[in-house]
Amino acid sequence: MLGLMQDQPLLISDLIRHAERHHGDVEIVSRRVEGDIHRTTYRQAAVRARQLASALDAMGLAQGDRVASLAWNGYRHFEMYFGVSGSGRVLHTINPRLIPEQIAWIVNHAEDQALFFDMTFWPIVKGIHDKCPTVKRWVALCDDAHLAKLTEGGAIPNLVSYESLIGAQPSSYEWPRLDENSASSMCYTSGTTGHPKAALYSHKSTILHAYAAALPDVMCLSARDSVLPVVPMFHVNAWGIPYSACAVGCKLVFPGAALDGKSVYELMDAEKVTFAAGVPTVWQMLLTHMGQNNLTLPSLNRTVIGGSACPPAMIDTFRKKYGVDVLHAWGMTELSPLGTLCTLKNKHLSLPEEEQMKIRLKQGRAIFGIDMKVVGP
DSSP: OOOOTTOSOOOHHHHHHHHHHHHTTOEEEEEOTTSSEEEEEHHHHHHHHHHHHHHHHHTTOOTTOEEEEEOOSSHHHHHHHHHHHHTTOEEEEOOTTSOHHHHHHHHHHHTOSEEEEOGGGHHHHHHHGGGOTTOOEEEESSOHHHHHHHTTTOOOTTEEEHHHHHHTSOSOOOOOOOOTTSEEEEEEEOSSSSSOEEEEEEHHHHHHHHHHHHSTTTTOOOTTOEEEEOSOTTSHHHHTHHHHHHHHTOEEEEOTTOOSHHHHHHHHHHTTOOEEEEOHHHHHHHHHHHHHTTOOOTTOOEEEEOSSOOOHHHHHIIIIIHOOEEEEEEEOGGGSSEEEEOOOOGGGTTSOHHHHHHHHTSOOEEOTTOOOOOOOO
16 A cells, blocks of 8 residues: 655755745845845746756757756856756766866766866866767856957857846746656765866755755754855765755855855855855864954854864864854765764763763764664784
8 A cells, every 4th residue: 555645756946946935035145246235035046947958958958968057156057056956957067176187088978068168167168068078058147248358369169158048938837747866966976086076966965965954963954044055066066055945945155266264254244144064174264264353153053064074173273263063074975965864862961071072073873764884804
């Protein structure tokens, strides 16, 4: 006998549909590569994601085709997360910090059909476009005016601006009801021998990860949060934060390319960020800037730190000087990426401070959906 409750596939398009319907007026704030601060909402992002999906249909891309991005954290990249995957294509986020030859190899290996890029990465695109025969369309994440300035020294074939690509498309779109095990996004990891290898995520795995990441003993995300993901959207989907954010309806604050301490502080302070996620190097720049200028962040109450081990002194400074709880995490590209996250259990609260610190320095325990086996030497 089969159950009759909630008989529907777990699809990424349902996340943006939920955010539009129940959190439509919540802000998405981005520091753009154009230099300004841009503001939009989940409602507007949902409309533009549908326009992007229609544009991909018009380009003749089939379901399962790969669509690549070379982009920072921002609202247009966010729209790609849903417009590409939601329409049945596979979003292939590429790490722009790799050398151009390796980027070209990855694009060819993935057989990307289109590549969307921030203007910052125009030199990379110019250098590899003639080495990527599968790419039928190059899309600059800007408007026509900025694209004209960008290409004053010469354009490349099949190049269009993002705004002109989606601008002529209708605001309505019927999201396809896909198999939840269909591929949704792809990220190549260089933590391997030989060439980078692809980790391929499904709609189901992404939704389950979004649920797990938002739980109270993980990132504890809610509609009351203002969230700044410093971790890149080109690195394992920004630790799944864009998806969890849609599920709970929190405000999103995207830092773009400006990751220095001063820029990150100004954005966090202006947007009253309560939760942030990133690697220790970025937080060290932030703490240095704050210490040198006698600054505080009264809204920030917790941060997830991963990518490498967080120094004990950094945890101490965040907690004792600024009242920010540091959540140590560990993950892998192959895990979507969260594997473990450290929060104190009730039994730990009565322990002396130094004993609590020993726990905080660890990467924590497995989140729901992760099964682990520790193998000795």
